């Protein structure tokens with residue numbers, strides 16, 4: 001690591017971290033256009049100067065020796081990558097896409113985007129797919145991430161903004177409940193607000209099958225079985241009904257549909273719920289009483305509860321509880337989801353989702369089609385219809401389906417469930433183009449790789465987990481032969497004959513069009529400008545006009561359904577996509593390490609992070625380890641119906657005796673997703689990352705760190 005300069009003057013440039021949805025403010029050393037080091041921005045009110053270890057080391061990626069610095073094209077003769085000029089690489093992509101479209105129609109072209117992309121990029125990628133390629137088949141990795149929470153919030157509230165309040169409100173919640181979030185590792189600086197909450201006398205409840213860093217910080221840890229959150233929440237609501245803890249006045253004044261939910265939860269007797277969840281009845285009663293007695297209470301969900309084939313219903317079970325306890329719109333209270341990716345919020349608003357147009361307009365709603373078509377200067381009838389969801393899109397790759405694909409911001413081979421299947425689908429493509437700053441398991445299958453600018457080298461707005469629109473500013477010099485994603489899309493649009501619809505002179509000009517595209521829509525950015533963001537530490541959407549101050553807190557008066565009310569949805573527990581059997585007797589769940597980010601493309605290259613966590617471990621309970629004669633440090637081969645992978649044994653009482661936990665940040669032999677099940681939620685199309693039936697196939701005695 002480079003030494004950090006101490007004088008604040010040398011950190012003149014404020015920007016934001018390249019990784020998660022917390023989007024910490026960062027001061028990046030400006031040594032004549034070169035990064036010297038990073039420091040947390042003490043004046044950005046979300047992180048208040050704190051960073052996690054990924055943020056502290058993020059600048060090393062800017063000048064990393066493995067950085068892609070020139071376009072790569074696969075040579076036919078050798079099947080190896082060769083460097084190429086930008087013109088050659090862009091011409092080739094445009095030719096291939098045009099030829100395949102001529103042969104097989106526009107739906108044979110696909111685009112896979114990302115919650116890592118700025119609002120401007122996400123907007124432009126959606127426009128590019130619909131206007132330049134004319135394909136319905138664009139979706140993105142947010143489908144793997146936020147889609148269940150988004151669908152649940154949309155159906156219950158008529159709008160989806162992850163947190164309806166600023167994170168600082170956590171400090172004033174008397175009770176906070178986290179369903180499947182390990183935010184002490186995944187959003188570390190958020191813990192300052194939970195620490196303040198504790199100092200203010202508040203209580204934290206965590207539901208997780210593992211005793212995580214977050215669970216250790218809790219006053220009550222509900223160590224439930226994976227896939228049983230819905231039953232737990234219905235059980236908590238049943239107790240609230242039985243003990244008369246619900247808020248009848250709030251239910252009557254602000255909601256519809258409670259009676260059906262009340263009848264449904266009557267079947268969730270505590271003893272029955274204890275059998276389904278593994279959570280003792282006494283703990284459930286304590287949790288329900290704390291939640292109901294508190295003057296303010298927040299119910300928050302993370303991927304643990306959402307990444308299930310019943311993720312949407314699980315989100316509804318938590319929203320039902322929030323509505324029945326009268327928490328929505330009350331100060332320092334309510335339901336919220338903790339968004340994950342850097343622009344996981346904005347990335348889901350501006351039209352890279354198969355069924356959406358910018359601002360959460362819907363591609364199947366005529367008025368929305370007409371509004372956007374007019375802005376884009378095309379006929380509404382020429383806009384494609386709804387396309388395939390992320391996993392279904394990738395699963396349709398091949399000679400008779402989607403034959404050419406452009407990926408921007410996702411390492412789909414590592415991130416997708418049932419990844420061996422997805423990798424074989426990628427191999428069957430006629431043509432794969434990837435925009436990235438580094439090679440990874442997905443670029444390995446590409447025909448063209450385009451080297452793009454990184455976070456600190458380009459402009460762009462991001463919308464953080466609170467719905468606060470912020471600005472990443474240029475804080476480091478872009479390498480000479482690298483281009484931005486926006487320039488790539490402009491270059492391709494030109495070659496596809498629609499350059500005149502992509503003539504933006506700056507990123508701010510793209511944002512100006514995005515503002516018009518969202519004006520009057522659910523996610524309304526019309527009143528947000530770069531200058532206003534600079535002046536105010538970010539602007540919370542909705543913000544319909546330039547005089548509007550933005551909306552830090554939602555639902556204080558009304559919800560976004562026409563009648564102004566929130567909707568209860570009756571939901572019932574159901575089994576996961578597959579259950580343990582004699583052959584595959586164990587339950588596997590997956591998640592993250594503090595040191596690595598998602599598919600690991602970036603963090604596996606950062607020496608400090610790679611040294612701290614060189615390889616993935618499987619957490620297993622000592623009783624289970626003893627049964628299989630597994631010593632700590634041994635290499636354990638785990639197998640599911642779909643594939644196998646190997647992990648270093650971490651024998652620990654932190655995990656339930658019937659559950660195995662692995663992180664998904666690696667590919668190849670160490671790929672957690674070789675094991676996972678692609679059962680999809682019927683509404684959100686979220687895959688079941690958090691539940692697979694597996695067995696221990698072999699044990700090899702090695703030392704920790706082996707198996708690389």
Ligand SMILES: Nc1nc2c(c(=O)[nH]1)N[C@H]1C(S)=C(S)[C@@H](COP(=O)(O)OP(=O)(O)OC[C@H]3O[C@@H](n4cnc5c(=O)[nH]c(N)nc54)[C@H](O)[C@@H]3O)O[C@H]1N2
Pocket residue numbers: 020021145179180181182183185186187207208209210212224225226227228229301302303304305339340341342589590591592593594595596597598661690
């Ligand atoms: N260090 C780090 N931080 C990150 C990321 C990263 O990769 N690394 N990624 C970012 C992104 S994109 C996201 S989406 C967020 C995700 O942040 P989190 O939501 O915290 O993500 P996970 O670690 O996937 O899952 C959280 C917890 O769910 C638990 N869990 C597993 N199955 C179940 C279940 O059935 N029910 C319940 N209640 N819990 C269960 C796991 O044990 C795990 O501790 O993190 C963001 N921040």
Ligand SMILES: Nc1nc2c(c(=O)[nH]1)N[C@H]1C(S)=C(S)[C@@H](COP(=O)(O)OP(=O)(O)OC[C@H]3O[C@@H](n4cnc5c(=O)[nH]c(N)nc54)[C@H](O)[C@@H]3O)O[C@H]1N2
Pocket residue numbers: 114115116117118141142144145146303307340341407408409410411412414415416417435436437438440452485590591592597598599600601602664672673676689
């Ligand atoms: N088993 C299991 N699987 C999971 C999950 C889980 O909990 N368990 N979680 C899921 C979740 S929540 C998520 S979000 C996904 C994430 O997994 P991925 O979709 O693979 O996301 P990242 O690893 O963040 O990949 C981002 C890639 O984009 C590149 N990149 C970053 N910024 C930009 C940019 O601005 N432009 C371009 N062109 N490229 C960029 C990076 O270098 C990297 O190669 O994984 C999902 N997969």
Ligand code: SF4
Pocket residue numbers: 017018019020021022023024047050051052053054055056186187188189
């Ligand atoms: S918490 Fe997220 S945004 Fe903050 S430094 Fe860590 S990875 Fe970056």
Ligand SMILES: [Mo]
Pocket residue numbers: 144145146340341
């Ligand atoms: Mo995510």
